[in-house]
Every structure is written in C-alpha cells, then in structure tokens.
Amino acid sequence: MITRRKSKVSPPPYECPLNSCLSIIGGAWTPNIIWQLSEGARRFSELKDDIPGVSAKMLTTRLKKLEADGVVRRKVMSTSPPTVEYSLTDLGAELQPAIAAIVSVGHRLKERRQNSGKLGKSC
Numbered sequence: 001m002i003t004r005r006k007s008k009v010s011p012p013p014y015e016c017p018l019n020s021c022l023s024i025i026g027g028a029w030t031p032n033i034i035w036q037l038s039e040g041a042r043r044f045s046e047l048k049d050d051i052p053g054v055s056a057k058m059l060t061t062r063l064k065k066l067e068a069d070g071v072v073r074r075k076v077m078s079t080s081p082p083t084v085e086y087s088l089t090d091l092g093a094e095l096q097p098a099i100a101a102i103v104s105v106g107h108r109l110k111e112r113r114q115n116s117g118k119l120g121k122s123c
Contacts, residue, residue: 024069024095029054029062031099034088037072038096041087071095 025031029051036042036050048059063086066072071092077083088096 021095021098024066024071025098027062027065029058030066031102033059033062033066034071034092034095034099035103037086037088037092038099041075041085043083043085047086066092 025034032051032054033047036047042050044059044063047063048054048056051059063072063074067074070089073087073089073092075085075087077085
C-alpha cells in the first residue's frame with residue numbers, strides 16, 4: 001500500500017490573494033479584454049470587433065464586472081451620440097505582465113501540440 005504524502009505547502013489564508021486575483025482574470029473573455037486595452041482606450045464597438053466570438057451581452061457583463069473590481073475605467077464622452085471609452089486603471093495595468101506571461105506559455109503549448117502532431121484550435 002502506498003502511503004499518502006502530506007502537502008508541504010502551507011494552506012492559503014482565508015482571503016487568499018491568489019484566489020482574489022484569479023476570480024478577476026479567470027472569467028471568460030476577461031484576459032482578452034485586458035489584452036485589448038493594454039495599448040490604450042477602446043470603445044465598446046472596437047472591443048467587440050477586436051475579440052472575435054464574444055457576444056455584446058457577455059462583453060457588457062465582463063466590462064461591468066471589471067469596472068466594479070477597479071480594473072477597467074469607463075469614461076462617457078460628451079459627444080452626440082454619447083461615446084463610451086474603456087481603459088485600464090493602474091490596477092488593471094498591473095495585470096498586463098500576468099496576461100502576457102499566459103500568452104507566452106500559450107504560444108509554447110501550441111507549438112508543442114503542433115510539433116507532436118496534435119493540432120488544437122488556433123487563436
């Protein structure tokens with residue numbers, strides 16, 4: 001019989017910062033939104049075009065959550081009709097290296113799959 005080893009990692013605190021961060025960036029389309037806003041402010045229609053496959057309802061939902069979490073800033077421009085621009089807050093900008101690291105690993109994983117003959121969906 002194999003003895004079960006105990007974990008050497010201490011348990012995370014009740015309000016684990018890792019879980020807090022992952023609850024923000026772990027949502028569907030959220031990394032894509034942060035990625036698209038990394039170069040500057042974008043309007044809703046531009047984001048919708050930038051992220052193929054996202055529905056208007058899902059994009060609206062994610063942008064509202066990111067705004068509530070303090071990651072995205074929503075600015076209403078006084079034009080006719082009114083224009084809304086979204087941009088990253090300072091906190092949102094701090095997430096960019098994490099998203100870039102995920103993209104980098106994703107490229108390497110995709111390359112491994114292609115080299116092993118297991119082609120997955122392309123981005």
